[in-house]
Amino acid sequence: MKNLIEIPQKKELIYKGRYLEYHLDHVTLPNGQIATREYLHHPGAIAAVPLLDTGEVIMIKQFRYPTGSVILEIPAGKLEAGEEPLTAVRRELIEEIGYEPQKVTHLISCWTTPGFTDEIIHLYLASELKPCQGELDPDEFLEVVTFNKADLLKLLSTPGLIDGKTALALALVQLRDLW
Amino acid sequence: MKNLIEIPQKKELIYKGRYLEYHLDHVTLPNGQIATREYLHHPGAIAAVPLLDTGEVIMIKQFRYPTGSVILEIPAGKLEAGEEPLTAVRRELIEEIGYEPQKVTHLISCWTTPGFTDEIIHLYLASELKPCQGELDPDEFLEVVTFNKADLLKLLSTPGLIDGKTALALALVQLRDLW
Numbered sequence: 001m002k003n004l005i006e007i008p009q010k011k012e013l014i015y016k017g018r019y020l021e022y023h024l025d026h027v028t029l030p031n032g033q034i035a036t037r038e039y040l041h042h043p044g045a046i047a048a049v050p051l052l053d054t055g056e057v058i059m060i061k062q063f064r065y066p067t068g069s070v071i072l073e074i075p076a077g078k079l080e081a082g083e084e085p086l087t088a089v090r091r092e093l094i095e096e097i098g099y100e101p102q103k104v105t106h107l108i109s110c111w112t113t114p115g116f117t118d119e120i121i122h123l124y125l126a127s128e129l130k131p132c133q134g135e136l137d138p139d140e141f142l143e144v145v146t147f148n149k150a151d152l153l154k155l156l157s158t159p160g161l162i163d164g165k166t167a168l169a170l171a172l173v174q175l176r177d178l179w
Numbered sequence: 180m181k182n183l184i185e186i187p188q189k190k191e192l193i194y195k196g197r198y199l200e201y202h203l204d205h206v207t208l209p210n211g212q213i214a215t216r217e218y219l220h221h222p223g224a225i226a227a228v229p230l231l232d233t234g235e236v237i238m239i240k241q242f243r244y245p246t247g248s249v250i251l252e253i254p255a256g257k258l259e260a261g262e263e264p265l266t267a268v269r270r271e272l273i274e275e276i277g278y279e280p281q282k283v284t285h286l287i288s289c290w291t292t293p294g295f296t297d298e299i300i301h302l303y304l305a306s307e308l309k310p311c312q313g314e315l316d317p318d319e320f321l322e323v324v325t326f327n328k329a330d331l332l333k334l335l336s337t338p339g340l341i342d343g344k345t346a347l348a349l350a351l352v353q354l355r356d357l358w
Contacts, residue, residue, distance in 0.1 A: 002320070002322045003320075004240065004241065004242040004249055004320050004321065004322065005242050005249075006242050006244050014193075014194050014201070015193050015194055015201055017201075017203070017217040018215070018217060020217055020295060022193070022194055022196075022201050024196070025244070027244060029318055029320065030242075030320045031320070033317075033318070035318045036197070037244040037245070038196040038197060038199055039244065039245035040219065040245070040295070041245075042295070045294075061183065062183065063183040063184050063185050063209075064290070064293035064294060065185050065204070065206060065216040065218065066216070066218035066219070066220075066293060066294070066295060066296055066297045067290055067293045067297050068297075070183050070184075071290060071293050073293075076294075078294075106338070108335070108336075108337075108341060108346055109338075109339070109340050109341070110340065110341055110342065110343035110346055111243070111246055111250060111340060111341070111342050111343060112291055112292045112343045113291045113292060113296075113298065113343070113344075114243035114245060114246045114250050114252075114342055115224075115243060115245070115255075115257075116199060116219070116221070116245060117245055117292075118245045118246050118247075119292065120340060121343070138212075139208055139212070139214045141181070141182075141183050141208065141209045141210070142181075142183065143181045143183065156287070156351070156354070157287075157355075158287075159285075159288075160288070161288050161289065161290060161299060162287060162288070162289055162290070163289065163290050163293060164289035164290060164291045164292070164300070164343060164344070164347060165292075165343070167287055167289055167347055168343060168346055168347040168350065171347065171350035171351060171354055172335070172350060174354060175335070175350055175353060175354060176336075
């Protein structure tokens with residue numbers, strides 16, 4: 001196997017944000033040359049497809065400021081410090097849609113965009129949902145919408161823009177015939 | 180439909196990197212409160228599943244500095260200024276694997292991580308591949324590897340970490356029975 005490794009020589013923290021950190025590192029390339037690498041440090045995230053006993057899926061619509069638009073997504077959220085992914089799934093589903101899952105099935109864990117961030121997202125199917133009282137963070141605003149399987153599959157072949165984690169999670173639920 | 184829109188009031192450019200820009204905006208929330216939103220501006224990207232006439236797929240292994248590891252991915256790259264996605268697909272496949280596609284089929288276009296970046300990635304299936312002379316950027320190092328369909332499908336059910344765009348593109352090729 002070829003040597004592909006880049007070795008850090010000097011690390012700079014350019015900006016420490018509310019939960020993201022922007023880094024600029026100087027690295028030695030496999031050929032001995034020096035280059036810079038810019039990246040975001042991210043705490044990691046989870047997302048889950050909440051599947052009702054009726055076969056319908058609960059989705060959310062949310063204004064995503066960086067995109068300038070309202071996006072249809074499965075419930076998702078960042079991991080809090082030291083939080084286990086499964087704890088975060090339960091917390092986010094209660095907060096965002098007011099359901100507590102009795103069963104959580106792992107779908108996949110991914111690097112979201114390994115070119116510029118270390119973010120890992122863990123995707124799940126959440127089922128046997130029990131309604132409960134949710135409460136959103138004070139700066140979160142969203143609309144809860146329910147979709148049936150046929151409409152969700154149509155989303156996967158839309159020519160328009162779709163949320164990446166949502167597309168991947170729905171594709172895996174379909175491939176594994178989990179609904 | 181609920182009002183979900185956040186209105187920018189003040190925009191700060193925190194850092195302008197080589198191709199990423201880190202922004203911090205102050206916004207008015209739907210309830211009138213003020214909050215801050217941090218995000219990365221990204222030029223957009225493409226990725227493609229290069230399918231040989233034999234049914235095998237050409238992948239690359241690359242050290243992705245933010246993740247600290249060598250990752251298996253389909254060929255991908257950022258859009259250059261004003262570049263059409265299809266032009267970028269052709270360019271990246273020539274550069275990274277030394278093949279020129281005669282046929283390119285759109286799979287999906289996604290927001291990669293709409294919580295903190297405006298990055299859009301366009302995913303394709305690239306087929307009818309013609310070998311040609313590739314040339315990598317001077318700071319790019321990668322290993323080209325060929326996988327058969329069975330091994331690619333196994334990747335989708337690995338408990339380990341996988342690249343998100345690669346997982347989504349392979350899942351869609353399988354769902355649409357394109358190989």
